Amino acid sequence: MNVLTDNFAAFRDGFLKTVELTAYSSLLALVLGILIAGFRVSPVPALRVFGTVWVTLLRNTPLVLLFLIVTLGLPALGLKGWDSFWLAVMALGCYTSAFICEAIRSGINTVPVGQAEAARSIGMTFTQTLSQIVLPQAARTAIPPVGSLIIALTKNSAIASGFDVMELGALQTQLNADAGYDILVIFLWIAVCYLIITLTLSGLFRLLENRLAVAR
Amino acid sequence: MKVRRTAAAVVLAMAVTATACGKEGSPDDDKTGKDAPKLSYKVNTAADVKDSPVWSKVKGKRIKIGTKADQPNLGYEDPSTGKRSGFDAEIARMIAAELGFDEQHIDWKTVPTEARETQLSSGGVDFYVGTYTINDERKKQVDFGGPYYLAGQDLLVDKDSDIKTPEDIKGKKVCSVTGSTPLKRIKEKKYGVAKAKAQQGYQLCVQDLNNGQVDAVTTDDTILKGYAAQNDGLRVLGKPFSEEPYGVGLKKGDKALRDAINDAIETNQKNGNWKKAYDATLGKSGIPAPTPPKVDRY
Amino acid sequence: MSASVLYDVPGPKARRRNRVYGVISTLALLGLIAFVIYRLDDTGQFQAGLWDDYQYANTQDRILEGLLTTLKTFALAAVLSLALGAVLAAGRLSDHRWVRWPTAVLVEFFRAMPLLIMIFLLYYAYFDTEPMWALVIGLTLYNGSVQSEIFRAGINAVPKGQSEAAYAIGMRKTQVMTRVLIPQAVRSMLPSIISQLVVTLKDTSLGFIILYEELLYVGKAFAERTPPENGVYAFIPMVIVFGSIYILLCLALSSLATWIERSTKRSRKGAPTAAPAGAATVMADPSHSADGGSRDGDARGGGPKAD
Numbered sequence: 001m002n003v004l005t006d007n008f009a010a011f012r013d014g015f016l017k018t019v020e021l022t023a024y025s026s027l028l029a030l031v032l033g034i035l036i037a038g039f040r041v042s043p044v045p046a047l048r049v050f051g052t053v054w055v056t057l058l059r060n061t062p063l064v065l066l067f068l069i070v071t072l073g074l075p076a077l078g079l080k081g082w083d084s085f086w087l088a089v090m091a092l093g094c095y096t097s098a099f100i101c102e103a104i105r106s107g108i109n110t111v112p113v114g115q116a117e118a119a120r121s122i123g124m125t126f127t128q129t130l131s132q133i134v135l136p137q138a139a140r141t142a143i144p145p146v147g148s149l150i151i152a153l154t155k156n157s158a159i160a161s162g163f164d165v166m167e168l169g170a171l172q173t174q175l176n177a178d179a180g181y182d183i184l185v186i187f188l189w190i191a192v193c194y195l196i197i198t199l200t201l202s203g204l205f206r207l208l209e210n211r212l213a214v215a216r
Numbered sequence: 217m218k219v220r221r222t223a224a225a226v227v228l229a230m231a232v233t234a235t236a237c238g239k240e241g242s243p244d245d246d247k248t249g250k251d252a253p254k255l256s257y258k259v260n261t262a263a264d265v266k267d268s269p270v271w272s273k274v275k276g277k278r279i280k281i282g283t284k285a286d287q288p289n290l291g292y293e294d295p296s297t298g299k300r301s302g303f304d305a306e307i308a309r310m311i312a313a314e315l316g317f318d319e320q321h322i323d324w325k326t327v328p329t330e331a332r333e334t335q336l337s338s339g340g341v342d343f344y345v346g347t348y349t350i351n352d353e354r355k356k357q358v359d360f361g362g363p364y365y366l367a368g369q370d371l372l373v374d375k376d377s378d379i380k381t382p383e384d385i386k387g388k389k390v391c392s393v394t395g396s397t398p399l400k401r402i403k404e405k406k407y408g409v410a411k412a413k414a415q416q417g418y419q420l421c422v423q424d425l426n427n428g429q430v431d432a433v434t435t436d437d438t439i440l441k442g443y444a445a446q447n448d449g450l451r452v453l454g455k456p457f458s459e460e461p462y463g464v465g466l467k468k469g470d471k472a473l474r475d476a477i478n479d480a481i482e483t484n485q486k487n488g489n490w491k492k493a494y495d496a497t498l499g500k501s502g503i504p505a506p507t508p509p510k511v512d513r514y
Numbered sequence: 515m516s517a518s519v520l521y522d523v524p525g526p527k528a529r530r531r532n533r534v535y536g537v538i539s540t541l542a543l544l545g546l547i548a549f550v551i552y553r554l555d556d557t558g559q560f561q562a563g564l565w566d567d568y569q570y571a572n573t574q575d576r577i578l579e580g581l582l583t584t585l586k587t588f589a590l591a592a593v594l595s596l597a598l599g600a601v602l603a604a605g606r607l608s609d610h611r612w613v614r615w616p617t618a619v620l621v622e623f624f625r626a627m628p629l630l631i632m633i634f635l636l637y638y639a640y641f642d643t644e645p646m647w648a649l650v651i652g653l654t655l656y657n658g659s660v661q662s663e664i665f666r667a668g669i670n671a672v673p674k675g676q677s678e679a680a681y682a683i684g685m686r687k688t689q690v691m692t693r694v695l696i697p698q699a700v701r702s703m704l705p706s707i708i709s710q711l712v713v714t715l716k717d718t719s720l721g722f723i724i725l726y727e728e729l730l731y732v733g734k735a736f737a738e739r740t741p742p743e744n745g746v747y748a749f750i751p752m753v754i755v756f757g758s759i760y761i762l763l764c765l766a767l768s769s770l771a772t773w774i775e776r777s778t779k780r781s782r783k784g785a786p787t788a789a790p791a792g793a794a795t796v797m798a799d800p801s802h803s804a805d806g807g808s809r810d811g812d813a814r815g816g817g818p819k820a821d
């Protein structure tokens with residue numbers, strides 16, 4: 001009796017769902033994270049305040065609570081057609097964006113001051129300086145922490161199993177209910193699935209890091 | 217820093233004053249209590265189930281009863297007073313009285329569906345009354361007294377919904393609770409639902425129904441009746457498509473206690489307490505009391 | 515922030531433009547907040563009946579009970595994870611390869627596993643009547659591994675000369691550790707340790723999923739039991755009340771981290787090991803992380819604070 005071969009379809013679906021969930025959430029987290037990081041260093045005070053509040057609130061909110069806020073709150077705000085998968089993407093993406101914003105800000109911190117000064121001296125505006133000079137250089141140092149954040153996101157996506165998303169985490173409860181299998185074996189296979197995803201991710205990010213590395 | 221510390225102080229002060237001025241009682245005190253007939257059961261002081269290890273252990277002390285807490289008119293705990301009410305709670309009180317325990321000697325414990333078997337076998341609760349369907353799978357792990365009520369899976373829909381029979385559910389969106397038997401059943405091919413949504417609780421399903429996100433909520437009719445009573449615009453179809461005999465769960469192998477519980481159920485069915493309890497709870501949905509099921513001493 | 519070098523000191527025209535942007539973005543944000551409040555009101559979330567329960571003594575006692583349960587779980591997990599972290603860090607810094615390797619594998623494994631999956635395993639396999647221990651042990655294993663990495667990084671960050679000097683005057687390894695390296699490392703590690711503790715505190719809410727009666731579970735139970743008003747259940751009020759409690763708790767803990775970070779920085783002024791001057795970077799003011807988290811923690815600890 002082998003858990004994996006007996007339930008191969010369930011494992012495959014769960015695996016793909018986790019990958020999909022991670023991919024969409026990462027995309028949202030990156031876009032929001034860069035945007036909010038831009039807000040936090042912008043010359044407009046209102047945007048800076050918004051950025052600070054966003055980061056402070058989200059970093060201090062338990063993810064489970066955020067899931068509750070999103071799954072209960074968004075339908076109340078009128079987003080009724082959303083199914084649980086997209087709600088989970090919202091929760092995971094927004095949560096991780098706060099951390100990505102901070103990683104990018106630390107990255108911006110490492111860009112030598114002369115770069116921005118030179119950009120300004122040739123007449124670049126704030127948006128130009130940030131998007132063409134500072135962010136591309138910041139990206140280099142920000143990649144390792146962003147990589148670990150995306151890996152953390154993958155692990156966090158297991159929480160979505162409690163909110164009606166049939167991903168890898170949900171397998172554990174589902175296969176338990178059907179009993180008969182050794183719980184440790186189920187756990188082991190799920191662990192392997194997660195390791196495949198996280199190891200692939202860290203490989204990808206290491207590749208990216210090497211590609212972008214320059215001798216300074 | 218200063219600002220933050222002041223904020224913390226303010227919050228703390230608020231918390232302290234809030235605790236200090238907490239009101240006693242419940243917001244619904246004036247609503248209930250008038251129309252509901254007072255239910256009380258004569259405590260059998262001569263109760264003796266000395267062959268039961270569970271009973272002997274709690275004799276003269278307090279009995280731990282497991283139940284649900286979020287099902288109005290069935291197994292419900294008032295959040296502001298902590299009082300238990302509902303049909304399951306009344307059945308539990310009847311049995312406790314027959315076993316020699318009055319209300320003051322009952323320790324209520326809220327036990328969710330997933331934890332029922334482990335709570336019973338570990339002694340976390342002495343017996344359990346809470347929409348506990350008797351089936352062979354469960355009989356392997358626990359024993360059942362009763363049944364004390366015969367429920368069935370049904371549908372909760374909008375009053376002017378076009379769903380009139382269980383067959384109309386084809387192609388519709390239905391909601392039930394994660395991992396529950398009703399959810400598993402409604403997913404079967406023959407019902408042909410478009411989507412079976414799994415939620416963390418029935419209230420969330422009912423809210424989805426009110427919001428128009430799903431077309432029906434499905435679970436035992438007893439549970440649905442409670443929500444129908446809470447929400448004016450909803451009704452229960454009243455055409456159950458499964459049989460759910462509710463039993464009293466107890467630790468496996470305690471035959472003496474099982475017999476005592478069966479006796480208690482039969483006594484209270486005969487002396488009219490069963491019907492009184494029904495009328496005061498589930499009966500509020502307007503559906504008259506059915507004939508109580510025959511106790512099955514398997 | 516005013517010292518940012520990303521943009522020129524605004525002239526009259528830029529100031530005007532920034533003001534326009536400021537007004538527009540403020541209006542947009544206020545509009546968003548107003549919309550949220552309007553929608554919540556419109557969908558009946560502010561009906562008195564949904565909030566009434568919170569003024570009763572019994573309700574408040576329950577919330578307090580849930581809060582205490584959460585804090586107790588957190589305290590246990592914090593103490594145990596710090597202890598485990600110390601043991602694992604000692605293992606990874608050991609001179610013996612047969613100690614170093616297995617600990618490294620353990621640490622990497624527990625860091626790579628989703629915490630919830632581990633808690634599920636502990637809950638279903640070993641602690642199905644004691645969800646608290648499933649939660650505490652799960653939190654300890656995960657956070658202990660992360661803490662051990664923080665300890666290790668902190669100790670490795672102490673300049674090499676320190677341990678060399680200590681060995682030169684004849685100290686043994688234990689002495690070098692306890693007398694020289696750890697006292698110096700603790701200071702620099704403290705912010706990271708505390709921000710990991712914030713993560714631990716946040717993760718106690720995972721108990722909600724295994725039906726452990728901590729704060730969030732109490733909140734959900736309230737919301738379910740409060741009778742609905744016009745078809746609306748008290749979930750949003752619950753999220754608002756309990757969300758604020760969680761955020762305040764975490765904020766209090768993370769502002770402790772910021773405070774320690776600042777005060778240790780101050781006390782190290784003039785020391786040769788002081789961090790390289792932040793002035794040489796794009797954001798001239800390194801201390802403007804008003805969010806209360808520790809940037810060091812994110813950068814050094816590899817950032818997996820997101821759980």
